[in-house]
Amino acid sequence: MKTNTPPPDYKGYRFPPEIISHAVWLYFRFSLSFRDVEELLAQRRIVVTYETVRQWCFKFGQTYANTLRRRRPRCGDKWHLDEMYLKINGKTHSLWRAVDQDGNVLDILVQSRRNKHAAKRFFRKLLKGLQYIPRVLITDKLKSYGAAKREILPGVEHRQHKGLNNRAENSHQPTRLREKKMRRFKSAKHAQRFLSAFGPIAGQFQPRRHRLSAREYRAILRGRFLVWDEITAVKLIA
Structure with missing residues (x-):
């Protein structure tokens, strides 16, 4: 497009x-x-x-x-969401990532928490950037997803199952490789800035x-x- x-x-x-x-x-x-x-x-x-x-x-x-x-053309309507841990300056952060059914990275967000508020913030960022609503959400069993989804996307089908979310989990692998090469990220802002550019360019x-x-x-x-x-x-x- x-x-x-x-x-x-x-x-x-x-x-x-x-x-x-x-x-x-x-x-x-x-x-x-x-x-x-x-x-x-x-x-x-x-x-x-x-x-x-x-x-x-x-x-x-x-x-x-x-x-x-x-x-890029409009991505798929089945969104896989997952989060991974990042150790930054001795503190644990969460990298929230969404991909579609074809493996295209939709967006990422680095946050310090994994609660309902963090999940809602990630949903809002996704919807603002993509400007369309998915048909299906697939996540692991983290309760924050369900709580946020009920408020932000009440009419969307939500499947919570560890085995169904391999596509999102596999999408973390390039990040782990770069994190190792860079000897970890220096700050949450550094991680967000690098990964926001890394995903679209590498992909x-x-x-x-x-x-x-x-x-x-x-x-x-x-x-x-x-x-x-x-x-x-x-x-x-x-």
Whole structure:
């Protein structure tokens, strides 16, 4: 779904959009540190510091992710919700995540609690961003989901069963890998900021490979790279 989104503002940056967008893509698509991206760019004779890469990712990562989210077609009507623990500065936080029946990440929210109020807040964030109501909600047996659902989505079917929610639980695995690579998140704000950009960007380049032939996979990937060039304004400015 295309929208009239203004292109990213690269004014004042010494490097062209091709290099900036490539660095951001490397960082969010693969399990790399800022220093790893610095080294990969150096191999191509592009001399930047890892702090510059960090600034690019913070400045443009969320912008790219928001544009990708706005452009994607409407997701499925069966939502799988789950939460995972994050240890941040010695304190336990919960990462709330929703995916649809096709594995597309709908939204995430980092919160310090797992109670009814936290579940209601996550539901409201989901509904505001997606702007449609699901047909079915699938969760584990955490009582907060049922209490919040009765107030926010009273007419929606709710299935609570541990075995039915594997899709949401499996979607946490990339987060665990990045958390380990980053040696844990520095704050709840840091986790929210990184994961909000990480989900859409990484997901853009991860079609469901096991369901596609090699030819189909390459064709889909080519199309997604064309979309990436468009939203990063590489063709527009180059």
